[in-house]
Amino acid sequence: MNNQQNNITLEDIARKKAVLLKQIRTQKGKMTTLSQGFIAPLKPTTKKNTAMMGLFNKSMIVFDGVLIGYKLLRKLKKFIR
Secondary structure: OOOOOOOOOHHHHHHHHHHHHHHHHHHHHHHHHHHHHHHOOOOOOOOHHHHHHHHHHHHHHHHHHHHHHHHHHHHHHHHHO
16 A cells, blocks of 8 residues: 655645636636527518518427427326326
């Protein structure tokens, strides 16, 4: 067995903390810019057919969400009983 102790000083801990904090801030910045791309509002369309397709797509997404929610609630009721 090796009985050597690792001599860790407060300076080592502070240095490691600074490096990790910098990495965390960099990752947070990347995640923020990526999430803003998802949440950004859609550009308004000027063509009538594109606007109609956009409206259709949005309504199908809402319908699908409601349908999935309904199915989940039914399964949750069965699970609780």
